[in-house]
Amino acid sequence: MATIKDVAKKAxxxxxxxxxxxxxxxxxxEKTRQRVLEVIRELNFMPNIIAQGLQTKxxxxxxxxxxxxxSYYFAEIIRGIIGVVQKQKYHVVISxxxxxxxxxxxxxxxxxxxxxxxxxxxxxxxxxxKFLKHTLKNFPVVFVCTNIKTSRSTSVIIDNFNGxxxxxxxxxxxxxxxxxxxxxxxxxxxxxxxxRGYLSALANAxxxxxxxxxxxxxxxxxxxxxAAMELFSQPSPPTAIFAANxxxxxxAIEAAKRLSLNVPNDxxxxxxxxxxxxxxxxxxxxxVRVPVFEVGEIVGKIILKHLSGEGGSVEEKIVIxxxxxxRKSCGCKES
Amino acid sequence: MATIKDVAKKAxxxxxxxxxxxxxxxxxxEKTRQRVLEVIRELNFMPNIIAQGLQTKxxxxxxxxxxxxxSYYFAEIIRGIIGVVQKQKYHVVISxxxxxxxxxxxxxxxxxxxxxxxxxxxxxxxxxxKFLKHTLKNFPVVFVCTNIKTSRSTSVIIDNFNGxxxxxxxxxxxxxxxxxxxxxxxxxxxxxxxxRGYLSALANAxxxxxxxxxxxxxxxxxxxxxAAMELFSQPSPPTAIFAANxxxxxxAIEAAKRLSLNVPNDxxxxxxxxxxxxxxxxxxxxxVRVPVFEVGEIVGKIILKHLSGEGGSVEEKIVIxxxxxxRKSCGCKES
DNA sequence: ATATCAAATGTAAACGTTTACACTTTAATA
DNA sequence: TATTAAAGTGTAAACGTTTACATTTGATAT
Numbered sequence: 199m200a201t202i203k204d205v206a207k208k209a210x211x212x213x214x215x216x217x218x219x220x221x222x223x224x225x226x227x228e229k230t231r232q233r234v235l236e237v238i239r240e241l242n243f244m245p246n247i248i249a250q251g252l253q254t255k256x257x258x259x260x261x262x263x264x265x266x267x268x269s270y271y272f273a274e275i276i277r278g279i280i281g282v283v284q285k286q287k288y289h290v291v292i293s294x295x296x297x298x299x300x301x302x303x304x305x306x307x308x309x310x311x312x313x314x315x316x317x318x319x320x321x322x323x324x325x326x327x328k329f330l331k332h333t334l335k336n337f338p339v340v341f342v343c344t345n346i347k348t349s350r351s352t353s354v355i356i357d358n359f360n361g362x363x364x365x366x367x368x369x370x371x372x373x374x375x376x377x378x379x380x381x382x383x384x385x386x387x388x389x390x391x392x393x394r395g396y397l398s399a400l401a402n403a404x405x406x407x408x409x410x411x412x413x414x415x416x417x418x419x420x421x422x423x424x425a426a427m428e429l430f431s432q433p434s435p436p437t438a439i440f441a442a443n444x445x446x447x448x449x450a451i452e453a454a455k456r457l458s459l460n461v462p463n464d465x466x467x468x469x470x471x472x473x474x475x476x477x478x479x480x481x482x483x484x485x486v487r488v489p490v491f492e493v494g495e496i497v498g499k500i501i502l503k504h505l506s507g508e509g510g511s512v513e514e515k516i517v518i519x520x521x522x523x524x525r526k527s528c529g530c531k532e533s
Numbered sequence: 534m535a536t537i538k539d540v541a542k543k544a545x546x547x548x549x550x551x552x553x554x555x556x557x558x559x560x561x562x563e564k565t566r567q568r569v570l571e572v573i574r575e576l577n578f579m580p581n582i583i584a585q586g587l588q589t590k591x592x593x594x595x596x597x598x599x600x601x602x603x604s605y606y607f608a609e610i611i612r613g614i615i616g617v618v619q620k621q622k623y624h625v626v627i628s629x630x631x632x633x634x635x636x637x638x639x640x641x642x643x644x645x646x647x648x649x650x651x652x653x654x655x656x657x658x659x660x661x662x663k664f665l666k667h668t669l670k671n672f673p674v675v676f677v678c679t680n681i682k683t684s685r686s687t688s689v690i691i692d693n694f695n696g697x698x699x700x701x702x703x704x705x706x707x708x709x710x711x712x713x714x715x716x717x718x719x720x721x722x723x724x725x726x727x728x729r730g731y732l733s734a735l736a737n738a739x740x741x742x743x744x745x746x747x748x749x750x751x752x753x754x755x756x757x758x759x760a761a762m763e764l765f766s767q768p769s770p771p772t773a774i775f776a777a778n779x780x781x782x783x784x785a786i787e788a789a790k791r792l793s794l795n796v797p798n799d800x801x802x803x804x805x806x807x808x809x810x811x812x813x814x815x816x817x818x819x820x821v822r823v824p825v826f827e828v829g830e831i832v833g834k835i836i837l838k839h840l841s842g843e844g845g846s847v848e849e850k851i852v853i854x855x856x857x858x859x860r861k862s863c864g865c866k867e868s
Numbered sequence: 869a870t871a872t873c874a875a876a877t878g879t880a881a882a883c884g885t886t887t888a889c890a891c892t893t894t895a896a897t898a
Numbered sequence: 899t900a901t902t903a904a905a906g907t908g909t910a911a912a913c914g915t916t917t918a919c920a921t922t923t924g925a926t927a928t
Binding site for chain 1: 876878879880882883885
């Protein structure tokens, strides 16, 4: 591989001049610039990015830390981010993590080892935010679906609260009073917020909350199935269920079918996220659409903003609006 | 951020010794090792990975180039790769690309700029393999779903041919003779291979191929819908359709419904991939299961093998077996 | 022709590591 | 005790860039 020295020698100039050409410095005459460019082409030279990084302290790389889970959700967010930052010549390195310790370890190593200029963190179950705030001091970060604030961060979060409130209210409008809730993974930010929205809708309607109608899942279809089974086994089971995500709602529909309960007549079931399968289940799932790809694009833009130095003017928090998608599983007729 | 110099000074040793401690060199006494380790902990020191890379010429990074598409397929492969290589302290940088030029540009820049030690390339529509072979000479690469051979590569490919043959033969066993095929994106390797399998099954059964029963799609649901509409408009339309992937098969089912054709009675429809939605469509889709996550893991292991230097013993080509998944859309009864 | 100044170019240090080689200490052997 | 080998440590160059500063070149004004 050709280095800047080879180019300099062949073009008969110093390496400084070659460097200036590479970096479009105006302080080089047109004539030499052309000569150097020609040699660069001949030798197929590309500046070694590692050496550049050592000097300039910039890697043009953004680190992403995401949960290790099969998920349309994460995949689309990542796609959105990559699309945006790649246009600005940034690269993206992805780490996935199984648990919080894992996450923090990777995070710190990426940070301290100088591998990335900024990071995108998707750690929906983070608990030790104090430690995080300390290690991320003055480092550009965007948090996705986690409401944390550090000295140079912004949080991009879904409007879980209002989405959940809307879809729960919709069930109430259908006349339901005994509405069950299936929680997502413990400590998960989205799940907690959706639960708050659910409670708020109940409160608005003057329905007193009953823990009898709550069950715990972990966002998987199987857990939704189990949770629904549990709810259905109550003495007076709920007539409607709101699951904290679509996968669990689909599991709940399976559970209803298993017990020969008709959805939506015997029990209405709704979810959250609008994953692609939701259109196709029988009955089609009423849910809340999250514009996942767009979230990724926004996240990408924000991290670029942080990195471009205009630190002061970056938003601290962005809330992504969310849309009710009415299909059949709530009891609405064909539209 | 603390550097090796700071550590050396504080521990009262030379930077060489610190370096030796970092790299677990045996040539350092237990006593000094402990002292240095303590200082490292105190100062929260981590070696700068960029500087290390400049010296050692290794970045501990693997580059992935993937098509920019929403796809369970790609997402799972990537997840599989990350899971495996992360365990060996490798990082992963992902680029997505819209078209072939795009791909090649990114590829070359990653390569020449010294950013990655090896690459995973998913370029199912690559045409200019000569150029590719030239620029990848002696560089560790694994191709996914592309049958190319360079001096240090291996190709990991799905057994598209046999999968397609099996599912087509299954339709033939159901008594179908007029079987349509919906192609995927033009030049796509998987699509071409699946087409070959389809033809082979027809030939085996003594059915002469008819271009009347072929239509072109691009792997999206919409394109499947359109292609199926085209097939159905023939004077004597096919009684069965094999779409080159599940998304298009699902589109085809929609098309059948639009024309009030019963699936599978009026027309049987099958796909390929077994995406998660396929279980849920009505009727549930008969298809070919591709163990996508496992493909990712295999790819990860192979690239690690290439990088670990045991170059000679790495397979040139790995074919992933594939499994027929019989559901209802082919005409089979409830199992 | 000379002095002045701007523009162009070159020199060399710096970035934070690794590592070959040289040197010093320690321990073992005669 | 003197000699030698082994183990431990340090010195300095190297990796491929960028960039402050110094130097050279060329043009312009006198």
